[in-house]
Amino acid sequence: MAGAPKRQDTRKFFENLSGAGKCIAVLTSGGDAQGMNAAVRAVVRMGIYVGAKVYFIHEGYQGMVDGGDNIKEATWESVSSMLQVGGTVIGSARCKEFRTHEGRLKAAHNLVQRSITNLCVIGGDGSLTGANLFREEWSGLLTELQQQGLIDEEAAQKNSALHIVGMVGSIDNDFCGTDMTIGTDSALHRIIEVVDAIMTTAQRYLALVSALACGADWVFIPEMPPEDGWEDSMCQKLSESRSRGSRLNIIIVAEGAIDRQGQPITSDFLVVRCLGFDTRVTILGHVQRGGTPSAFDRILASRMGVEAVLALLEASANTPACVVSLVGNQAVRLPLMECVQMVKVQKAMDEKKFEEAVRLRGRYFSSGISRGCWNTWLGCICLRFFCIFRLFLSVSAALRHPQSSFNVAVLNVGAPAAGMNAAVRSAVRVGITEGHKMFAVNDGFEGFYKGQIKEIKWGDVGGWTGQGGSLLGTKRTLPGKHLDKIAEQIRIHNINALLVIGGFEAYVGLLELSAARDKYTELCVPMVMVPATVSNNIPGSDLSIGSDTALNAITDTCDRIKQSASGTKRRVFIIETMGGYCGYLATVGGLAAGADTVYIYEEAFDIRDLQANVEHLTQKMKTSIQRGLVLRNENCNENFTTDFIYQLYSEEGRGTFDCRKNILGHMQQGGAPSPFDRNFGTKVAAKAMQWITRTLKDSYKGGRVFANSEDTACLLGMRRRALVFQPVSQLRDETDFVHRIPKEQWWLKLRPLMKILAKYKTSYDVSDSGQLEHVTRFRAKESNTTATI
Ligand code: ADP
Ligand code: ADP
Numbered sequence: 003m004a005g006a007p008k009r010q011d012t013r014k015f016f017e018n019l020s021g022a023g024k025c026i027a028v029l030t031s032g033g034d035a036q037g038m039n040a041a042v043r044a045v046v047r048m049g050i051y052v053g054a055k056v057y058f059i060h061e062g063y064q065g066m067v068d069g070g071d072n073i074k075e076a077t078w079e080s081v082s083s084m085l086q087v088g089g090t091v092i093g094s095a096r097c098k099e100f101r102t103h104e105g106r107l108k109a110a111h112n113l114v115q116r117s118i119t120n121l122c123v124i125g126g127d128g129s130l131t132g133a134n135l136f137r138e139e140w141s142g143l144l145t146e147l148q149q150q151g152l153i154d155e156e157a158a159q160k161n162s163a164l165h166i167v168g169m170v171g172s173i174d175n176d177f178c179g180t181d182m183t184i185g186t187d188s189a190l191h192r193i194i195e196v197v198d199a200i201m202t203t204a205q206r207y208l209a210l211v212s213a214l215a216c217g218a219d220w221v222f223i224p225e226m227p228p229e230d231g232w233e234d235s236m237c238q239k240l241s242e243s244r245s246r247g248s249r250l251n252i253i254i255v256a257e258g259a260i261d262r263q264g265q266p267i268t269s270d271f272l273v274v275r276c277l278g279f280d281t282r283v284t285i286l287g288h289v290q291r292g293g294t295p296s297a298f299d300r301i302l303a304s305r306m307g308v309e310a311v312l313a314l315l316e317a318s319a320n321t322p323a324c325v326v327s328l329v330g331n332q333a334v335r336l337p338l339m340e341c342v343q344m345v346k347v348q349k350a351m352d353e354k355k356f357e358e359a360v361r362l363r364g365r366y367f368s369s370g371i372s373r374g375c376w377n378t379w380l381g382c383i384c385l386r387f388f389c390i391f392r393l394f395l396s397v398s399a400a401l402r403h404p405q406s407s408f409n410v411a412v413l414n415v416g417a418p419a420a421g422m423n424a425a426v427r428s429a430v431r432v433g434i435t436e437g438h439k440m441f442a443v444n445d446g447f448e449g450f451y452k453g454q455i456k457e458i459k460w461g462d463v464g465g466w467t468g469q470g471g472s473l474l475g476t477k478r479t480l481p482g483k484h485l486d487k488i489a490e491q492i493r494i495h496n497i498n499a500l501l502v503i504g505g506f507e508a509y510v511g512l513l514e515l516s517a518a519r520d521k522y523t524e525l526c527v528p529m530v531m532v533p534a535t536v537s538n539n540i541p542g543s544d545l546s547i548g549s550d551t552a553l554n555a556i557t558d559t560c561d562r563i564k565q566s567a568s569g570t571k572r573r574v575f576i577i578e579t580m581g582g583y584c585g586y587l588a589t590v591g592g593l594a595a596g597a598d599t600v601y602i603y604e605e606a607f608d609i610r611d612l613q614a615n616v617e618h619l620t621q622k623m624k625t626s627i628q629r630g631l632v633l634r635n636e637n638c639n640e641n642f643t644t645d646f647i648y649q650l651y652s653e654e655g656r657g658t659f660d661c662r663k664n665i666l667g668h669m670q671q672g673g674a675p676s677p678f679d680r681n682f683g684t685k686v687a688a689k690a691m692q693w694i695t696r697t698l699k700d701s702y703k704g705g706r707v708f709a710n711s712e713d714t715a716c717l718l719g720m721r722r723r724a725l726v727f728q729p730v731s732q733l734r735d736e737t738d739f740v741h742r743i744p745k746e747q748w749w750l751k752l753r754p755l756m757k758i759l760a761k762y763k764t765s766y767d768v769s770d771s772g773q774l775e776h777v778t779r780f781r782a783k784e785s786n787t788t789a790t791i
Contacts, residue, residue, distance in 0.1 A: 044307025
């Protein structure tokens with residue numbers, strides 16, 4: 003297929019970096035985490051792709067110390083079908099010996115014997131601390147080996163520099179500087195499955211109760227011990243919430259939770275304290291580690307694995323060992339040593355410097371912005387992260403809040419997307435907390451002009467977080483033709499601001515409304531949209547609410563389809579995904595599922611490409627690999643339909659493989675929202691509400707709200723690392739309105755990566771790949787229009 007058009011510029015290309023003559027070893031260490039296999043696979047394939055020799059080190063540091071068969075050369079095929087497997091295929095063990103000098107000396111000897119001077123370590127803080135130490139000691143170890151006559155001068159010379167790259171793979175690590183760690187998202191999936199299951203069981207008899215009261219839930223975490231006297235206030239809150247009719251409260255206790263005196267808070271202790279309430283304890287334990295890795299973890303781990311190889315290839319003798327990571331949507335490298343120093347978190351906590359610990363833990367933790375933060379209890383953060391959680395914690399706080407005279411309407415526009423309800427819930431509750439009166443609009447702009455507008459209260463959105471689809475109702479209708487009626491409804495209900503949660507129609511709708519402000523003063527109110535659509539095709543945002551759930555649906559199905567055929571003969575699956583003209587779901591789903599080829603509209607292809615792809619698969623089938631996976635975006639090409647591609651592959655593959663096709667359809671929109679979508683929806687909606695409050699205050703003059711400047715009709719989107727408010731009118735130029743996609747799409751950069759991992763030769767632009775940063779200036783600079791919650 004044609005690569006990205008080449009501009010003459012400063013871009014750096016991967017193919018100019020050669021791994022010839024280099025040996026890279028990869029190991030997984032410490033507790034296993036979902037997604038480690040995806041990282042191993044990416045390291046192996048990228049390493050082989052650049053011409054390096056890649057070794058597995060089985061059983062973590064133990065294998066490195068023991069050597070022998072534990073260190074084995076990896077082949078392309080040896081990592082096939084690994085992507086969807088949980089845990090770590092190459093094994094991970096705790097290793098006491100590596101903590102000793104003798105152990106590390108043996109390990110060094112084993113590496114030198116194989117000329118391995120590049121090491122990828124995937125593990126938690128312990129493993130990476132060990133790696134750091136190993137690197138610091140390296141030259142000393144070589145001298146010692148030489149003195150003992152175990153290696154000669156030449157070997158010592160040749161192996162004098164050890165390059166180390168770490169990837170944080172751990173569901174419960176204290177590693178600072180990394181907001182996204184391999185395995186956390188999958189653990190959140192497991193936690194949410196359990197909590198949702200508890201909810202469903204409870205709700206069966208809760209159905210009798212008129213409404214779920216919205217009492218305070220409690221979360222106990224090691225970093226933030228509760229105020230003294232918390233036991234009494236908790237019991238009082240529980241009683242209050244019960245007396246309001248609540249039959250269910252969920253209390254989440256993290257492993258290691260303590261009070262201000264350092265006394266452990268355990269679930270057993272809470273049961274005793276909560277005597278008088280019917281209390282059930284569910285310990286998540288190993289449930290959190292089970293299952294297959296989530297789409298997010300696979301993508302994260304694959305991207306990181308590739309980054310790790312890049313970092314190794316670029317390393318010189320003076321480059322510090324680093325950790326590769328993603329911040330927001332951006333790959334970064336952080337010096338391993340600085341990260342290790344930041345593990346002082348634990349120390350600060352031991353010394354009861356709690357505020358310090360929270361600070362050390364990184365920005366996401368204290369700001370409540372979390373995607374794949376650390377340890378397991380963050381499952382609850384994902385349901386309601388920290389500060390928002392604190393915001394919601396007490397209804398009475400909301401009631402005490404001075405009432406503003408502002409009315410804010412919330413609506414869903416476009417096709418349903420998972421996470422929309424979490425966003426509405428968050429908007430309603432944050433809005434109420436800020437003193438507004440919140441109005442729910444049913445059925446998008448259609449309901450708006452028809453007057454389906456009603457006040458929505460705190461309790462009305464109870465339990466919405468985990469529900470799929472749109473509970474408000476959503477329609478694709480655009481407002482442009484109904485401006486008179488919409489203006490009238492705004493007048494009737496005295497709406498002072500609009501929050502639109504939706505897809506491309508929400509964006510176009512906002513453009514139409516803001517463009518009509520000259521004609522209708524009613525439309526001179528602050529309006530903001532947050533992108534929510536499975537397709538992820540909204541300009542101004544790298545991600546949209548709902549696409550992560552869709553990606554998980556795609557990968558789950560691909561896994562299942564692949565499995566269905568295990569044991570039978572060679573087979574290729576052609577799978578059609580949604581997305582309109584936007585190839586995001588197909589491409590990123592393909593990366594997560596390990597696709598061989600992904601056809602999208604954005605990258606034109608012709609019959610020669612199709613032929614080459616079939617030939618590629620035919621060659622692949624001659625190895626031990628028996629499965630092929632081809633994804634096709636629904637609108638990638640008018641004439642090369644899914645049927646056409648299926649028939650072409652069937653005919654050309656005759657004798658080598660047979661084909662099956664599958665159209666995924668609307669299952670991609672539905673289902674329970676993934677942790678990411680709940681989290682992201684909650685977060686962006688809260689942030690959008692806070693913007694509304696600010697903008698309302700700024701535009702309230704002479705007893706009324708008047709907002710007609712560009713920057714009072716905004717889209718809140720995630721751009722690289724930051725959440726930014728952008729006037730919708732400024733996004734016009736970035737939009738391909740015919741195909742309903744942004745003109746530039748960041749994820750197109752992931753296509754070469756996907757191709758490389760499927761053994762295609764391709765051009766890969768690496769100018770954007772992780773720059774070395776420092777942990778201390780980790781906090782992203784956000785633009786002026788952006789505020790941190
Ligand atoms: P995790 O990496 O998940 O935090 P551990 O803390 O158990 O898991 O560390 C895994 C392994 O890393 C240990 O068994 C040990 O071999 C090695 N390791 C951990 N800490 C150190 C250290 N300070 N020095 C040397 N090796 C270490
Ligand atoms: P909250 O929004 O604070 O979760 P809700 O109003 O949604 O509260 O639900 C009422 C009660 O049900 C809360 O006390 C909470 O314990 C529980 N609950 C509802 N939804 C969930 C969920 N998805 N996960 C965990 N607990 C929930």
